[in-house]
Amino acid sequence: MDATLLDDARRSRDLERLGSRVDVLVVGGGVTGAGVALDAASRGLSVLLCERDDLASGTSRWSSKLVHGGLRYLAHGEVGLARESARERAVLMGTTAPHLVSPLAFLVPDVAGRDVSAVAGLGGVLGDAVRSSVAGGRGSLPRSRRVSRAEVAAWTPAVRPGRGGVAFWDGRLVDDARLVVALARTAAGRGASVLTGARVVGVDPGRAGSVVTVEVEGGRVAVEAGVVVVAAGVWSAALDDGVRLMPSRGSHLVLRADRLGSPTAALTVPLPGSRSRYVFALPQATGYVHLGITDEPVEGPVPDADPVPSAAEVAQLLATVNRVLADPLTPADVVGAHAGLRPLVLPASAGTGPGDATADLSRRHLLHRSGGVLTVVGGKLTTYRAMAEETVDAVVERLGRGARRSPTAGLPLVGAAPRRALDRVDAPSRLVGRYGTEAPAVHALGGDPVAPGRVETVGELRFAVRAEGARSVADLLDRRTRVGLVPADRAAARDVAERVLAEA
Structure with a gap:
């Protein structure tokens, strides 16, 4: 058993x-x-x-799905916190969850401003130094570097033409x-x-x-x-x-990847007037891009219900990324949106x-x-x-x-194995990236999609019920899979989820 x-x-x-x-x-x-x-x-x-x-x-479940090395902490002088983040990223990528975490390039294009890409380049060099200083960090990610105009066009096709940019690498979590x-x-x-x-x-x-x-x-x-x-x-x-907490709302928008040319790198654009806060267009394996993240204070009692992005946050995210796009996004391009609450700690002196x-x-x-x-x-x-x-x-x-x-x-988590072993797992690569060594068992439970145009399978829903404690449609569609991030897809998959629950 x-x-x-x-x-x-x-x-x-x-x-x-x-x-x-x-x-x-x-x-x-x-x-x-x-x-x-x-x-x-x-x-x-x-x-x-x-x-x-x-x-x-x-x-x-509302994070940016990043396992990051703390570049933002360096901007605030919190070197110790940056080193801790880099160390823990190395642990996740190398031992505990290599099936769930992979390298992702973050591209800061010159069209965002040469001063912006220059600062990003410096931050990347500092991040490389911090990563090299922790156990398991050296060699775990590529080093930051300048990229050419052709590379910008290949990695982030929606960016308007410019001279090039700067790329640094961090960890991407397939699903928080x-x-x-x-x-x-x-x-x-x-x-x-x-x-x-x-x-x-x-x-x-x-x-x-x-x-x-x-x-x-x-x-x-x-x-x-x-x-x-x-x-x-x-x-x-x-x-x-x-x-004592000061909750902060972080919001993301969900866009179809082809609307941005199906990028392979995370497009990175600074918020106007800031050198440490960025908006990221993060490509997902599901054919979507998540655009985030905001940082808005939340006052009053903390609700039990999921928070909702405000109209101002939607406008801010679109306006920021549109600064570098050849074909600007509009609210009509947004097919989903989600938000989470960060539990930021108020210092005793506040x-x-x-x-x-x-x-x-x-x-x-x-x-x-x-x-x-x-x-x-x-x-x-x-x-x-x-x-x-x-x-x-x-x-x-x-x-x-x-x-x-x-x-x-x-201590490896369930499904984890060294990268060489994961590469030999006999199952679709997308499932290996989510279930690791358990991917063949998931695949054997059924390969039909849960809804037209979605990559998630009926086998994933069955595995969620039989092995992962899922007990409701919301468990299946909103957490074990992330179909629910796009309301139209959630509605299309609901009947399948109910049938799977009835099988149990």
Whole structure:
């Protein structure tokens, strides 16, 4: 029996054990919570992860799908954070998830301004130096360089003719939600219980641990936990009032790739008046391009519903990229849009209001301790493993048991293998890029598309139900696959998703 399978039988067993005491109860099934669950389980601790909705149902599915080395941090003088990002990128690309992360060229064309490409060139050189200074970084990506006019035209055909540009390389994550699912399944393989649809509604701390009230399957269960780790992103303050956050909305637009000439590099254009913020047109394997990202403060209570890009954000993204295009984009070219909320941490010295622009707040994470409750919040998707390691170090210290060193830097996620082995996997390359060594099993479940014009297959939906804990149409179309990013495609695929769920 495969212990990594999140199927109905595994869920039933985890529900039966729900009342048992655990060493660690993790609140939140995003990249941080799943990373903490894996780290804790790999150190020999008993773990229960509770997610109110589905894996990656919050911020973790709305990122730019980049595993980046922190060039923006260098622009703000945060060299330590840049080195941490570069180190964690090397870990993901080389060991933990080489099937999910690949190199991507970022092109800054001269038509954006020679001063702009010159600054990008300098940033690329600094980024190369940082990458070479960390373990596994040297040789993991090509070095930044000048590119010719012909290369600009070949890589980003929609850019109006110019002299050339600058290219630097970073990591592209095939799908942020797939990383979260792989983390959760790997944690399950190490003994962690992973329960979606399980909302934590109360934490009652005590000297010997906490009593956590969990709503699941229409009832409430009290769970004793030695330590509670709150990893609920922008919703963390609801369980820990000692955490102060300034949420920021990051929005993306979805465009058909052929509208931009089917680019093979990420077109990179600075926001007017900024040397550290860029708009990226990021090519996807699905035949679309994601254009982002914005950084807008969000005031007031944090809603449970998914955020929506504002009209001003749509206009800003289009206007910025149109500065370098031969044929400008219009709102009619936008076939989908999505937004997520970043949990930016307010420093202790900040006032009670929103203060300065969220773009200027540090992306460093916070680990807040309050007795047996630890809250980890902030940071970036790229550095999830380092955040989890620091958090579980604190858990082990409090419990007085569990391995003191984290093994996760050398622990491949489910589906991972060295690149040479992945190249020999007998399955379509697109599936290998999403499922790694499990791609043949996915392919065997059916190769028909879920909707006309889509590359996702019925086999992917079946695998999501049988192995990845998917329990609803939204789970299938919005997270295990990303068909839902284009509303028209989601509507076309809904009947197929319902039939797959009915098969289970």
